[in-house]
Amino acid sequence: MVRKSTDIRQEEIKSAVLSIIFREGLKNVSTKNIAKEVGISEGSIFRHFNSKKDIILAIMEDVSNDLIESLRKISLSDKPAPTRLFDYLCKTVTYLVTYKGITMLLFSEASYQNDTQMITKLNYIFNSQKQLAGKIVSDGIANGIWDETVSVENFSSLYMGIPLSLNIEMLLNRENFEHKNFCRKNYMLILKILEKK
Amino acid sequence: MVRKSTDIRQEEIKSAVLSIIFREGLKNVSTKNIAKEVGISEGSIFRHFNSKKDIILAIMEDVSNDLIESLRKISLSDKPAPTRLFDYLCKTVTYLVTYKGITMLLFSEASYQNDTQMITKLNYIFNSQKQLAGKIVSDGIANGIWDETVSVENFSSLYMGIPLSLNIEMLLNRENFEHKNFCRKNYMLILKILEKK
DNA sequence: ACCATAAGTAAGTATTTACTTGCAAAGATA
């Protein structure tokens, strides 16, 4: 019987959850099913996480650490605003397409469970993305590149519709979803909002 | 003991589901909880619906009949394209704000259950909205009002981000959500995409 | 080689879930 450390098992468990979500839906993320996917007994899961909820929160924490921190770097870099905005959007799209299960987890779990901790996490992930996108736009306007009559808040709100749209289209079209050029197409559209007349 | 017809009970049950979703989250939509909310016994629910899933599908059917048909009328009316687009967006926003539970139901249930029937319904609701919005844009372009270089498909995809954004913001901010001017603000933004240079 | 600890399991637990059954009685129809 081969044993693995908690560090490794935690990663395997989180990964199993995402696989199950994408393949069978959130409903089938049961401790029994997770155990089967990882190849350990159900009881073992509780050696590595205190509760099922902790697993979900750990995955959300990963999103905060990976995606949000990447986006923060892009947003705060010294490249021109248009370059940053394009990179920012593409990074988001790539991340959501790569970790397909995350899509539905963020989308669904917080509203399903209506759990305070989860909603707090979702709120952080959502608002960070929104604010960091807003930062790029503010900079572009301050540099005189973009239209100063555009409300940064309203633009950011509309911008957040793009990853949300992606989420739904991936859910509805599963593996057939064509994401190539997705970020370029959307970038071209929102640029028209920002450009001066 | 007062009795009500199946017609009336079905409406009460659907309404109870939406109330519970908004107040306590989808997880708490159990037959036991629905019965309590309506004020009947759990067994009685199955006099009026064959299964819990049928209740959810009936609610989705209502959305198809009410919201989608309203939007269809707006999209196909003979008003000018800009007027239609504004009315179309406002109608959607008003509906989602009025029936708050629907927001989370559409948002979450199909991806949670991963049920074919539900995904089919969601797909219809999502794509109808998208296509009917696209129709307005096509007309506007054909009439020479809007920029003919804009891809209707790409625009419609971005447009669908608006109700999705609304959904998430309502989930995160609950009753504090400020929806006044929401459709006007977003209308002004997307209009910039459509306008000729 | 020893041993404490971490990682494993099988077989439980209590609770919740959607749904059924058998019977009672309200309300409509005759």
Added chain:
DNA sequence: TATCTTTGCAAGTAAATACTTACTTATGGT
């Protein structure tokens, strides 16, 4: 008034769920 259908309920059911318990054994440091 008599009867038939519909609506109601209390008390079930089987299955699933997250998590626990009691016990075993692999592994790493001394």
